[in-house]
Amino acid sequence: MNLGDTLDGKSDITVFAPDQKAFQNVTASQLSSLLGNQGQLKKVLTYHVVDKRITPDQLSKGSFTTVEGSKLTTSGSGSDFKVNGKANIVCGNIKGANATIYVVDGVLQPPS
Structure with a gap:
């Protein structure tokens, strides 16, 4: 799986x-299920990215x-925010070369 093509240049x-x-x-x-299904793994990974x-x-x-195509939501205030309520x-608000990064304490799952 090559996510570089999906994200490079953006x-x-x-x-x-x-x-x-x-x-x-x-x-x-x-983890085993995801690693054994490249299509699903790509969906999960690209669900973590907003264009x-x-x-x-x-x-x-x-x-x-998201880049995967589904919606994700954010909520909260001050310094207490959640993604998808979970x-x-x-x-x-970490600045990278081409991205803003938010570190989360959960692996996000696209809607089924």
């Missing part, structure tokens, strides 16, 4: 990047279309 994207704790909550069978820059001001009541944003 500017001002936002990535909701799972932290180590997020991956510890993925069961061995879930525009999301600022902290947009997080309180946000609804964004994953906490543990730190964010």
